[in-house]
Amino acid sequence: MSTAVSSPLYAAIDLGSNSFHMLIVRHIDGSVQTMAKIKRKVRLANGLDIKNQLSQDAMQRGWDCLHLFAERLQDIPAENIRIVGTAALRSALNVDVFLQKANQILGHSIEIISGEEEAATIYKGVAHTSGGLGRRLVVDIGGASTELIIGQEFETQALISLSMGCVTWLDNYFHDRQLTQYNFDNAINAAKITLAPILEKYTQLGWDVCVGASGTVQALQEIMLAQGMDEVITLAKLKRLQKQAMLASHLEELEIDGLTLERALVFPSGLSILIAIFESLNIESMTLAGGALREGLAYEMISEMRQSDIRQRTINSVQKRYQVDVIYANQVAKTALQLFQQCNQESWVNEFQASYLLQSAAELHEIGLSIDFKKGGDHGAYLIQHLDLPGFTRSQKYLLAEWIRRYREQLSSLPEQHALSSQSSKRLLRILRLAVLLTHRRHIDLQPLAKLHADEDVLTLSINQKWLKSNPLTQAELELEANRQTDIGWPLIINLI
Missing domain, CATH: 3.30.420.150 (Exopolyphosphatase. Domain 2)
Incomplete structure (x- = not known):
């Protein structure tokens, strides 16, 4: 009988001038997951007098807080703990008095770091x-x-x-x-x-x-x-x-x-x-x-996390956690970016972050299927909005969620959001939906050659007539998609060549 091994915990404690904070995380599946955040107002800086001496009351507030933190530290390996003091403790001339008792309470040494x-x-x-x-x-x-x-x-x-x-x-x-x-x-x-x-x-x-x-x-x-x-x-x-x-x-x-x-x-x-x-x-x-x-203290302790592409690390972790078909996700992303490049004249979508947001949505669009197929888009949107996604802002998470909610079948206008202009967000959603349709056989060799042209909000998708004739389901879905987009004022023309 195998015994499950839990992921290691790490603790980072910041003894700040206003508040003391403790962050507990674990490293799992290539990501850092927050397990606890504990914060107490200690107001050390209020306890510094004109001679930079910490008052007894301020030190006592600090010690009382550290008694709370000490309980959680008992369960964490010593090498996975880092405790630092900042400006108020740097300034205090009697800091040694505070540290002597604080180190005893915690059972670990506090490091006073420079500015x-x-x-x-x-x-x-x-x-x-x-x-x-x-x-x-x-x-x-x-x-x-x-x-x-x-x-x-x-x-x-x-x-x-x-x-x-x-x-x-x-x-x-x-x-x-x-x-x-x-x-x-x-x-x-x-x-x-x-x-x-x-x-x-x-x-x-x-x-x-x-x-x-x-x-x-x-x-x-x-x-x-x-x-x-x-x-x-x-x-x-x-x-x-x-x-x-x-x-x-x-x-x-x-x-x-x-x-x-x-x-x-x-x-x-x-x-x-x-x-x-x-x-x-x-x-x-x-x-x-x-x-x-x-977070800097925690990530420094986890050597595996020292890589430069934060967003891709996040995407990879979420894909693994929710069992996303990575090969297919990459196919959709590649197709979406190709379609985007075909119609992206300078003024069509000009926000520099547009391409990586489109790629991210394509790479994550099926995460809701891990819950249920019928409402996969809604489930995916919920997950994206509530997951911790390092590398993405709150508004970007919201836009990704609303795109993923609408990646297939039912189509509705996007709500107000602040990651991209409303025009750009609409145009990229249209591309995502087309990329999903064109790749629905889930193999690069079974995907048709297609060319997308944009004239403002009028999209023309040129596709081989012979290929469509031998793939009637794709043809029917593209015709239905053209009707859906056109019905809400986003004209889509299917051009047979």
């Missing part, structure tokens, strides 16, 4: 969990420090940790709890002064995408989605939220749709720092990263 090492590890967490082509700028606003990193794939090109954070800025610029223009201006200007020394270097390097990896950015995204906005953060939206915050005279009265009570206290200070970063670096837009410091 540069923190920035580098944050970047690894982002690189392992977030998509985006080209060079990326990563911003992480913590309780007592802010990290800014420029890198490409897994390599950093510039990194720095600045001494400003949402807790220290709260104490320095909102200490009277007044949400006035005066306080906001002071907080923003102070952040700009802190940023000034790095502006020339970072501006010269430049970046293609910008991602935020902090609780501040996560809170902002939750607010924007709750208020009906898309997930992309812009300066205009930040200014709008500043105006909403200033409607409350006192911090304790702050109420914004989508803002949790837990984040409310440090929200104005974090918002001020982010506004300063946007204005100083002329950032056009920012999205939320899939991970940061804790």
Whole structure:
């Protein structure tokens, strides 16, 4: 009788200036699966006095939290545990007093990492969990420090940790709890002064995408989605939220749709720092990263995960988990991309991420069949929306789900989404459906040669008449598909050659 062996667990603990976090994951089927996330507000930075001495109360809050964490660490191999302290513990002159007892409580040593090492590890967490082509700028606003990193794939090109954070800025610029223009201006200007020394270097390097990896950015995204906005953060939206915050005279009265009570206290200070970063670096837009410091610590411990194509790693893992026919999925993806290239004049679909989103949908379109055939599209859509998919943003997951919901048979217009323009998302769905129909015999040698031409929203599919005559089911399905697309205002013409 065989005995099942469970996948190994890993624990990454981040003793931050505002909160202590523990992330527990397991490595399975080529992916990292989150098993637990534990967070406690400890507010270490609040316990630092003007001489950088941690108060007894602050240390006690930290020790109380670590007693909770220690229980879970008992079940994890020592070599799979990494515990780091950041800005507040870096600054505390009496840190040894805290560490001596903390190490005893945990049964493991805490490592106080430098600002540069923190920035580098944050970047690894982002690189392992977030998509985006080209060079990326990563911003992480913590309780007592802010990290800014420029890198490409897994390599950093510039990194720095600045001494400003949402807790220290709260104490320095909102200490009277007044949400006035005066306080906001002071907080923003102070952040700009802190940023000034790095502006020339970072501006010269430049970046293609910008991602935020902090609780501040996560809170902002939750607010924007709750208020009906898309997930992309812009300066205009930040200014709008500043105006909403200033409607409350006192911090304790702050109420914004989508803002949790837990984040409310440090929200104005974090918002001020982010506004300063946007204005100083002329950032056009920012999205939320899939991970940061804790994820970077976890992935560093798992040597098998050190590869550069995050999205493909995610696709491969999901295909394996849901028993997708990979050979056929690749056939559909190849066909879809060929059709896309045939009709993709410069202005037809011009978003750079369009091709990899189409390819991803093709590679995953049958995952719902692992549950049931009849509603395979709906099951697939549910899975895509609720799975953790490193490398894809929330809006991209939503679009993939809605495409997969409609990959065969019944066709309806797509709902509003923010991953691509509505026109592009519609056009790529049409290509996905055609690719599935043309490959339905599930073998490359049994697939017809077809040519797709696009004239705005009018698609013409040219296909060999002799081949169709010997494949009457495909002919009937293509004719039905032409009627379905045309009936909802997407003209499709089948041209026999």
